[in-house]
Amino acid sequence: MTGQAQEYDFFPAQVVRTRRLGPTMLRVTFGGEALHGFASGGRDQSFSLFLPHPGQEAPLLPHQEGEGWFRAWRAVPEQERAVMRSYTVRAQRSSPPEVEVDFALHGTDPADHAPAGPAARWAADAEPGARVVLLGPAVADNRSVGFRPPADADFVLLAADETALPAVGGILDWLPAGTRALVWIEVPDAADVQELTGAGEVDVTWLIREPGSPSGLLTALREAELPAGAPYAWLAGESGTVKELRRHLVRERGVDKRAVSFTGYWRRGASEDRLRAEAYGEPA
Structure with a gap:
């Protein structure tokens, strides 16, 4: 083909x-x-x-x-x-x-x-x-690789739900030795927690989402103490949550919006077929 x-x-x-x-x-x-x-x-x-x-x-x-x-x-x-x-x-x-x-x-x-x-x-x-x-x-x-930190980033910040967990694993596997990474991952069950390794200096925080409860990623990020310096942030998961995370980093933390990569892997109430059709400008 x-x-x-x-x-x-x-x-x-x-x-x-x-x-x-x-x-x-x-x-x-x-x-x-x-x-x-x-x-x-x-x-x-x-x-x-x-x-x-x-x-x-x-x-x-x-x-x-x-x-x-x-x-x-x-x-x-x-x-x-x-x-x-x-x-x-x-x-x-x-x-x-x-x-x-x-x-x-x-x-x-x-x-x-x-x-x-x-x-x-x-x-x-x-x-x-x-x-x-x-x-x-x-x-x-x-073009389908979105994680592209600038050379002058002081540390990497990752926040994701379980749909983006494989991407987080791939990113951590790729990080050069010595790169500092702060990671928040939300999953629906404690048994979904995985051992993630890599050459970077990685600090992973796992969040367990209660059934029927909203995402806890925004609260966790708001309460986090971030190190000094300029981060490169990568955010992925439910579209609405990802937008809130980006808004927090840019408006409340003062992070340069050009240093924030964010992707909605899914959207509450919308199928991927519908999202694809919207992206290509076709009726769902």
Whole structure:
């Protein structure tokens, strides 16, 4: 399958193995010879993952090259076209070629209050050999890497919920030795806490969100004592929460807004299909 542009390409792959990381998170390892060309830039490298519907052997994608692939995909009936979701590369290996992705399994437990989305349902049932397609980077220096601290930053500040936990892990793996990083991560269950390591000098604070309660990230950040100097902040998670975090840093802490990278990984009350359609200027 040919690529969207030189910067990105489509990579057929299949599930190699899965591993449960906690009540909320599942790690899926994808493999396949095509992944030799998948050039992750590390850090918070994002890509699009195409999944089949139940009963399909492989995700259905139109044979469309270049920038028109999204409109061609949208033209396929919704119940037939591949399910498309955005994910972050948690890790990559070259021999054999593998890409690891962590899925948040919201809604897959019968005790959950909200139903699972199609990607969470797929991941919960994924078995070795299941076929997928990745639309990702063909060059390591690509637009889908958002974590880009300036050389003069005195320290790094990260704040995220569980949907951005894989990106936080990738960032900490990438940080150069000696880099100071203050990290706040909110998860829905204490058993979702992971051991995060790296070459940097990292201080991680885990927050456990009570069921039905609002995010505690803003309160935790407001109460935190930050070191002197100029930070580079990276914020990711629910869109509304991320905007509040950025507003706090810029307006209340006086952080240069150019030194704050913020991304809404999801928005309360909106599906990713709707967010994609809005981004491409199409009706939901």
